[in-house]
Amino acid sequence: MRISKIFNGCSDDTDVIIIYNRGEPVADLNFYYVTGLVHGGLFEGSYALVFRDGVKIITSKLEEQSASKGIGEVHIFSTAAERDELLRKLVGDAEKIGLNFSGITHGDFEKIKTLLGEREFVDVSAALLNARMTKDESEIKIIREAAKVASEVAEIMPEFMKEGIREYELAARLVYELLKRGAEDSAFTPIVAFGENSAEPHYFSGPRKLKRGDFVLLDFGARYKRYNSDITRTFVFGRASDEQKEIYETVLNAQKLGIEKIKSGMNGRDVDAAVRNLIDSTKYKGRFIHSTGHGLGLAVHDHVGLTSSHDLLLKEGMVLTVEPGIYIPGFGGVRIEDDVVVRKDHAEVLTTAPKDLIEI
């Protein structure tokens, strides 16, 4: 199924797609997509050869056990020379070879060209991205699990919000609670922002201590079986002021409207416009300074989502975030984010933590 989706986006005479996973920091997530290898292993320096009738994995002895849990035929090497030889042998006389030009280093491309000699190399990065955009039910099941872990953590975090705790202490607790619940990792460096720091959408966390009256913005996710969730909740430590309540209610209404608008056949640009217009019709006009949402999957930013700068025809099985915010420099900001699956007539919401304003 995944293979035919990918080849549908390639020219008819493409013989094989070679995915080379160098490993961090240039891991090619497509390696995991085509092999289904979601149960561990690093697979550094490994190849997945995607033929129309199946996948062949070339990986090292270190990964032998994990490799057998995927869907490909596994070939093991002990030395770099053996790996080169396996690649030459398994690619055989394929003439037209697809590569992920967006995920391979120039050096690795040159190496493959040297190893395989005179062939035609074409870019199949768009075909890979397109195939990955609509998730199959096995992928959705994993993301649902990742979302469940993140939701549970979002729900219990107020317990740990005490006067004087520092942002990075709360971030450490947050990551601990994720892993304790079975996340294999934090999906990304969590954002823990108190007070005025919450006005910066991509803040991380620092030594700022929690004070009465602060907004507490938590944006984080769980990585589970290589897939990610992404959730944001904003709290008020103490009693919320009228201004804080007004900002919060405006964001919440906009976020709910965004979720209501999502269904298959809708344009992501129109969802973004509806959310943005709601905020811009209030005194917070112009304070929503990023896109409404992004695609979510093996990558946290898996593909373009709900934004004014791109058309995106929503299709069943797409997984998107919906995360409007309002940011007032020097004062603070609110963002509320959920993960949803595009269904025929609605959006299925995967993140379940409460969204009404919580005063701690």
Ligand SMILES: [Mn+2]
């Ligand atoms: Mn997000």
